[in-house]
Amino acid sequence: MRISTVQLITSRNKEENLRKIQQYIEKAKDTNSELVVFPEASMFFSPPDESPEILYEKAEDLEGPWITEVKKSAKENGINVILGIYERSNNKKVYLTAVFIDKTGDLKYAYRKTHLYDAFSFMESERIEPGKEYYSPINIDGLKAGILLCYELRFPEISRTYALKGVDLLIVPAAWVKGYLKEDHLLTLAKARALENTSYLVLSAQIGNIFTGYSMVIDPLGVPISRATEKEGIITSEIDKERIKEVRDTLPVLYQRREDLYFR
Numbered sequence: 536m537r538i539s540t541v542q543l544i545t546s547r548n549k550e551e552n553l554r555k556i557q558q559y560i561e562k563a564k565d566t567n568s569e570l571v572v573f574p575e576a577s578m579f580f581s582p583p584d585e586s587p588e589i590l591y592e593k594a595e596d597l598e599g600p601w602i603t604e605v606k607k608s609a610k611e612n613g614i615n616v617i618l619g620i621y622e623r624s625n626n627k628k629v630y631l632t633a634v635f636i637d638k639t640g641d642l643k644y645a646y647r648k649t650h651l652y653d654a655f656s657f658m659e660s661e662r663i664e665p666g667k668e669y670y671s672p673i674n675i676d677g678l679k680a681g682i683l684l685c686y687e688l689r690f691p692e693i694s695r696t697y698a699l700k701g702v703d704l705l706i707v708p709a710a711w712v713k714g715y716l717k718e719d720h721l722l723t724l725a726k727a728r729a730l731e732n733t734s735y736l737v738l739s740a741q742i743g744n745i746f747t748g749y750s751m752v753i754d755p756l757g758v759p760i761s762r763a764t765e766k767e768g769i770i771t772s773e774i775d776k777e778r779i780k781e782v783r784d785t786l787p788v789l790y791q792r793r794e795d796l797y798f799r
Contacts, residue, residue, distance in 0.1 A: 536774040539563035539571040542750040542763040544743035545580040557608045564612040566771045572739040573618035575685045575708040587662045594621035594629040610640030619708040628664040652686040670696045685709040688724040698732035710741040730757030733782045755782040
């Protein structure tokens with residue numbers, strides 16, 4: 536599978552971001568990609584000091600006009616799309632949601648971030664509602680994938696849960712906040728999640744504003760095979776199922792687990 540990964544600068548203007556996303560969908564189609572992945576919260580940039588009320592007002596439901604336009608672009612270009620949005624919840628907060636829209640324009644799956652970024656003096660939970668869904672794999676043209684969002688890279692249980700459900704590809708829309716050693720953390724965690732689960736990992740990150748960037752694709756042995764620069768842009772990589780089999784034959788960690796000794 537050929538996958539395009541977009542590193543995006545978002546503005547506070549939803550329509551401006553939508554036009555940019557539509558352009559990148561077209562660019563991904565031109566590379567013959569079957570899937571294009573966008574960052575967490577691609578809908579718009581919400582500064583940390585923006586009130587929960589304003590954030591809720593700007594967010595949309597899954598059937599809202601903004602997502603409807605993205606669905607049209609996916610269908611027109613015949614490409615699968617994963618991107619992060621702000622989705623309204625029922626209690627006047629919002630979810631950080633990643634949606635999977637297939638190449639026919641159907642919204643097939645929505646994953647709501649379960650572990651919120653309350654760390655390094657940041658309090659995501661003041662404005663964000665945590666999701667409660669189980670970690671369900673999705674099927675993208677015959678490739679089994681699992682979605683996790685940004686800060687959730689720090690929780691190996693999520694990626695391992697997906698791996699034990701047969702996932703070969705971890706997809707991580709991210710908006711990784713800048714800070715001391717934060718780029719090192721991101722690279723280390725992404726490589727570890729890929730290596731320990733012998734899975735490919737695709738990370739699409741926001742850049743600009745308060746974010747680090749560092750979008751990348753990592754192979755099942757934890758080796759980065761492509762990386763974005765310090766600018767906005769798109770990278771394209773091949774996901775090879777034979778490579779996954781080869782690595783798992785050589786490094787069969789998923790089959791060597793001693794569940795009889797864990798959690799005692």
